Amino acid sequence: MPDVALRIERVTVAYDGRPVLQDIDGQVLAGETVALIGPNGAGKSTLIKAALGLVPVASGTITVLGRPPADARRDVAYVPQADTLDPQFPISVAQVVLMGRYRRVGWLRRPGRADRRIAADALDRVGLADRARARFGTLSGGQRQRVLLARAIAQQPRLLLLDEPFNGVDAVSQDALLDTIGGLKQQGAAVLISTHDLSLAHLACDCACLLNRRMHGFGPVGEVLTADLLLAAYGAAHGALYGAA
Numbered sequence: 001m002p003d004v005a006l007r008i009e010r011v012t013v014a015y016d017g018r019p020v021l022q023d024i025d026g027q028v029l030a031g032e033t034v035a036l037i038g039p040n041g042a043g044k045s046t047l048i049k050a051a052l053g054l055v056p057v058a059s060g061t062i063t064v065l066g067r068p069p070a071d072a073r074r075d076v077a078y079v080p081q082a083d084t085l086d087p088q089f090p091i092s093v094a095q096v097v098l099m100g101r102y103r104r105v106g107w108l109r110r111p112g113r114a115d116r117r118i119a120a121d122a123l124d125r126v127g128l129a130d131r132a133r134a135r136f137g138t139l140s141g142g143q144r145q146r147v148l149l150a151r152a153i154a155q156q157p158r159l160l161l162l163d164e165p166f167n168g169v170d171a172v173s174q175d176a177l178l179d180t181i182g183g184l185k186q187q188g189a190a191v192l193i194s195t196h197d198l199s200l201a202h203l204a205c206d207c208a209c210l211l212n213r214r215m216h217g218f219g220p221v222g223e224v225l226t227a228d229l230l231l232a233a234y235g236a237a238h239g240a241l242y243g244a245a
């Protein structure tokens with residue numbers, strides 16, 4: 001039986017005393033990809049931030065690789081939504097990717113030749129080796145997203161958390177990124193992807209967690225992304241869009 005990389009048990013998260021997620025349960029096993037599906041404001045980013053230990057849980061427990069989230073960060077890579085980063089920051093593409101090595105080598109040590117090789121390989125895997133010297137902010141939104149995935153790959157994580165990683169990424173790049181994520185998964189990494197894209201979930205994920213403030217389903221994609229459950233999670237207006245009405 002594979003290890004449980006992320007375990008979420010009866011978790012409630014509140015901002016300013018107001019619950020935005022209630023009674024959430026689920027898990028991501030090593031070598032497995034889970035899609036986090038729900039409408040805008042459902043709490044997907046909040047759940048990812050709670051798994052990183054950036055947002056405290058009001059009740060329940062989140063365990064990452066057998067530890068509290070804040071103690072497991074070295075083994076967890078996070079790809080945020082691209083538009084949350086300041087593209088004006090004066091840093092090269094290669095430097096952004098190399099940042100993925102700092103948790104491994106420690107912030108006070110300089111990355112060595114092996115770290116630079118791992119970072120260069122990661123950039124190559126997302127098809128941007130030729131942009132290594134470019135300033136991060138001069139890349140397109142989709143290219144920046146690929147660089148952030150390269151940074152996560154360079155970290156060699158055991159748990160990869162991706163928050164809507166394909167926004168602004170064209171279909172060809174998305175295929176390349178999915179291949180890369182598939183490679184990590186084969187090496188035993190656990191992957192959690194928040195997305196609005198149901199076809200992506202069917203294509204690339206083993207399980208789905210359907211939520212809108214509370215859980216509407218968790219399990220194999222085909223059993224969770226059904227018309228009835230989507231209608232319950234998204235409401236009638238959205239459900240009709242997905243053929244659930």
Ligand SMILES: Nc1ncnc2c1ncn2[C@@H]1O[C@H](COP(=O)(O)OP(=O)(O)OP(=O)(O)O)[C@@H](O)[C@H]1O
Pocket residue numbers: 015016020038039040041042043044045046047
């Ligand atoms: N720092 C915060 N303080 C207060 N409320 C917040 C904070 N961050 C998020 N929220 C609220 O929590 C709810 C869930 O937000 P969250 O960003 O987790 O949803 P999401 O499912 O990721 O949405 P989207 O698909 O639009 O990115 C929303 O109502 C949001 O306004």
